[in-house]
Amino acid sequence: MSESDREANRFSARAARYARVGANMGGVAARIAGARLFGGEGRDASNAAVLAQALGGLKGPIMKVAQLLATIPDLIPPEYAAELQKLQSEAPPMGAAFVKRRMQAELGPGWQSRFGSFELNPAAAASLGQVHRATTKDGAPLACKLQYPDMQSAVEADLKQLELVFAVHRRMDPAIDTREIAKEIGERVREELDYEREAKHAALYAMALADVDEVRVPVVHPELSTKRLLSLSWLEGEKILGFTEAPTEIRNRLAIAMFKAWWHPFSHAAVIHGDPHLGNYTVFSEDGEAQGINLLDYGCIRIFHPRFVGGVVDLYRGLQQDDRARIVHAYETWGFKSLSNELIDVLNIWARFIYAPLLDDRIRTVADGVKPGEYGRRQAFEVHKALKEKGPVTVPREFVFMDRAAVGLGAVFLHLKAELNYHRLFETEIEKFSLDGLAARQKEVLDAAGLPLPA
Numbered sequence: 001m002s003e004s005d006r007e008a009n010r011f012s013a014r015a016a017r018y019a020r021v022g023a024n025m026g027g028v029a030a031r032i033a034g035a036r037l038f039g040g041e042g043r044d045a046s047n048a049a050v051l052a053q054a055l056g057g058l059k060g061p062i063m064k065v066a067q068l069l070a071t072i073p074d075l076i077p078p079e080y081a082a083e084l085q086k087l088q089s090e091a092p093p094m095g096a097a098f099v100k101r102r103m104q105a106e107l108g109p110g111w112q113s114r115f116g117s118f119e120l121n122p123a124a125a126a127s128l129g130q131v132h133r134a135t136t137k138d139g140a141p142l143a144c145k146l147q148y149p150d151m152q153s154a155v156e157a158d159l160k161q162l163e164l165v166f167a168v169h170r171r172m173d174p175a176i177d178t179r180e181i182a183k184e185i186g187e188r189v190r191e192e193l194d195y196e197r198e199a200k201h202a203a204l205y206a207m208a209l210a211d212v213d214e215v216r217v218p219v220v221h222p223e224l225s226t227k228r229l230l231s232l233s234w235l236e237g238e239k240i241l242g243f244t245e246a247p248t249e250i251r252n253r254l255a256i257a258m259f260k261a262w263w264h265p266f267s268h269a270a271v272i273h274g275d276p277h278l279g280n281y282t283v284f285s286e287d288g289e290a291q292g293i294n295l296l297d298y299g300c301i302r303i304f305h306p307r308f309v310g311g312v313v314d315l316y317r318g319l320q321q322d323d324r325a326r327i328v329h330a331y332e333t334w335g336f337k338s339l340s341n342e343l344i345d346v347l348n349i350w351a352r353f354i355y356a357p358l359l360d361d362r363i364r365t366v367a368d369g370v371k372p373g374e375y376g377r378r379q380a381f382e383v384h385k386a387l388k389e390k391g392p393v394t395v396p397r398e399f400v401f402m403d404r405a406a407v408g409l410g411a412v413f414l415h416l417k418a419e420l421n422y423h424r425l426f427e428t429e430i431e432k433f434s435l436d437g438l439a440a441r442q443k444e445v446l447d448a449a450g451l452p453l454p455a
Contacts, residue, residue, distance in 0.1 A: 093121075093125055094130060099132070099146065102149065114223075116137045116138070119132050119133045128155075131143050133234065141236075142224070142234055143233070143235075143296075144224070144232075146229050147193070151193055151228075158189075159185075159190075163182065179394070180396060188274065188302065188400075195225065195228055195229060198230055199225055200450050201299075202218060203449040203450075204271065205271075207269075207445045208265035208271065209260075209264060209265060212261070214257035215261040215294075216284060218234070235294040237282025237294045238282060238285070239279075239283070240281050240283055240293065240415075241278060242283070243290060244415050248419065251416040251418055252418050253291070254290060254292070255418030256420065258409060259425050261281075263429045266309060267429040267430055268429075269438075269441055269445050270442050271301060274401030274402075274405045275300040303451065308398055309438060314329055314330035314333065315330035315331070316355060316358060318330060319352060331344065343387075346383055346387055349382050349386070350379060354406065356368070357423070362423075364422070366410050
């Protein structure tokens with residue numbers, strides 16, 4: 001059998017696995033629903049194992065959706081979330097013959113002559129594509145992300161399964177109404193298929209972080225990029241988890257770089273990097289010492305209306321000054337509706353927990369003495385219990401990736417055991433904040449990147 005036939009068989013097999021996932025997910029959903037209908041919780045270990053079996057043989061975008069499900073409170077039981085979080089988001093690599101055909105489809109028959117070199121074996125694999133090392137004709141190192149074939153149909157199949165899970169969830173008297181969440185996930189995952197958009201995101205971040213020396217952004221090579229091929233400058237770096245036992249000064253320096261990489265674009269351009277996967281950050285060094293981080297992937301970028309950022313600042317100031325009217329205004333700005341006093345009190349439990357490091361004007365760790373495995377658990381339990389009694393509450397769609405990014409950022413701080421004055425760092429980012437100023441800066445960078453203003 002030729003290599004091309006083996007490749008075709010491998011991708012046909014993957015397509016068959018995608019076709020089976022609907023029946024598998026439907027069976028799991030039926031078991032959960034049936035157990036709850038007859039008085040159970042649908043949370044036994046056998047159901048969790050069935051879910052893992054249903055998804056475990058699949059790679060690609062279904063893993064991205066599965067990992068998102070695992071981060072949404074009350075959507076699935078903890079046992080299911082634990083199984084989903086074990087799954088790896090790596091697709092089977094494309095072989096050399098297949099890569100050649102894919103590259104020819106993107107850049108034409110003479111594609112190899114447009115590079116100085118191109119390694120056919122991938123340097124890394126991800127959920128939607130794989131990364132190849134290459135060089136320009138001038139010898140500059142490149143990272144070329146090449147999308148797997150038929151990803152659009154695979155993603156649409158995955159999102160149909162997501163709709164099924166959400167539909168079952170809505171029948172179970174949940175504490176959180178997930179309809180807006182489902183819309184948000186669908187839009188963002190579809191955007192990740194468009195590498196031309198990702199190139200614009202990278203250009204946007206290069207401008208948004210131009211004055212932050214601790215964070216490096218790769219340069220886009222548009223002449224070597226298409227809708228399904230993205231060529232960026234290769235940024236040398238080491239895995240961030242390799243620095244968890246580094247001297248305190250180094251760990252704190254990297255944590256500051258991560259803080260700025262997230263909060264500076266948010267406060268100055270109303271955008272966030274919404275994928276907290278640790279593989280999206282590497283550490284760059286100068287003269288043998290770690291100096292900052294490389295921000296590598298720009299598929300999952302959320303662009304907000306400036307008023308959303310205004311809500312973040314209003315909630316911070318409201319909590320800081322115990323100004324309930326400003327707190328309520330912040331929630332309403334974000335899109336929360338029909339909030340009773342009881343629901344506002346419930347939301348404040350979580351808000352005070354999330355904002356605690358930013359409000360506390362002293363050097364501290366994020367967890368501040370709480371064991372990492374227990375961090376946030378008590379507050380989440382309190383909120384979930386209260387929402388069951390007072391809710392449900394409809395979570396505005398903008399919160400999905402905001403929350404996901406915040407959780408990912410907090411995880412990095414916990415891994416690094418960073419000891420910082422987060423309050424001072426945050427105050428620096430929102431110094432002289434104004435909605436008009438933010439709107440003007442956002443329009444400037446979005447126009448330069450070729451991206452539309454948010455609705």
